[in-house]
Amino acid sequence: MKRKIIVQVLLGIILMTGMLLLTGCGQANKEDTSNDISSNKSTTTNVKDIENNIKIVDSNVGADNRLSAVIKNNNNFDVGMIDLVANFYGSDNSLLNTAKESIFVIGAGREEAVRFYDSAPADYSKYEITIKANDYSSDLNGYTLMNDKVSMQDKDTGDEIDVTFTNNSDQDIQNIDLQVVYYKDGKIVGMDQNYVNDLRAGSSEMSKMHYPYDSNYDDVTFDQYKVFYSAYNNK
Numbered sequence: 001m002k003r004k005i006i007v008q009v010l011l012g013i014i015l016m017t018g019m020l021l022l023t024g025c026g027q028a029n030k031e032d033t034s035n036d037i038s039s040n041k042s043t044t045t046n047v048k049d050i051e052n053n054i055k056i057v058d059s060n061v062g063a064d065n066r067l068s069a070v071i072k073n074n075n076n077f078d079v080g081m082i083d084l085v086a087n088f089y090g091s092d093n094s095l096l097n098t099a100k101e102s103i104f105v106i107g108a109g110r111e112e113a114v115r116f117y118d119s120a121p122a123d124y125s126k127y128e129i130t131i132k133a134n135d136y137s138s139d140l141n142g143y144t145l146m147n148d149k150v151s152m153q154d155k156d157t158g159d160e161i162d163v164t165f166t167n168n169s170d171q172d173i174q175n176i177d178l179q180v181v182y183y184k185d186g187k188i189v190g191m192d193q194n195y196v197n198d199l200r201a202g203s204s205e206m207s208k209m210h211y212p213y214d215s216n217y218d219d220v221t222f223d224q225y226k227v228f229y230s231a232y233n234n235k
């Protein structure tokens with residue numbers, strides 16, 4: 001009888017120990033999942049979800065007859081290799097021309113501008129811009145954003161916009177894509193873009209950005225401008 005009681009007690013201890021171990025494992029798994037969700041990495045690779053969270057916040061055909069657009073990445077992670085497709089339509093809704101441009105990388109919550117190289121058709125009635133992500137957009141396709149490693153200053157000299165970047169890190173920055181968008185009465189009238197390559201650690205470099213002009217290369221007046229940029233390295 002005494003032996004039977006001892007065996008029952010031992011079995012009870014073993015069962016309680018197993019339950020505690022299972023509870024501990026469940027808590028550990030729950031904490032790991034929480035850490036994954038709170039990280040700044042992509043939680044989705046669904047292309048449609050990525051596209052739906054990238055919005056065109058402004059666009060217009062400027063005085064130079066070229067379409068410019070400002071887009072914003074509303075995803076909570078950085079996105080790479082975004083294609084923009086602009087279709088121009090006639091008054092009868094016939095497709096007159098398609099223009100394409102790309103953005104290499106755009107940070108979470110940031111805006112960037114793009115100007116389409118092809119001129120808008122002279123007789124277009126409307127245009128539509130489509131955002132296209134790729135299967136590798138969520139992992140930046142090998143790019144690393146460096147926006148937090150640079151500081152930017154801009155100045156209107158009366159002849160141009162001088163934009164100065166300073167590399168505040170201890171490593172070189174391979175690329176900085178720079179755009180200055182010009183506005184008149186709240187509408188885009190023009191844009192200039194430039195690139196800074198191999199900005200050495202601790203150094204500064206200035207880009208002189210041209211004022212907007214029309215299709216005849218005559219100056220166009222503006223009352224506001226905005227600077228957009230994206231600094232990044234390739235792995």
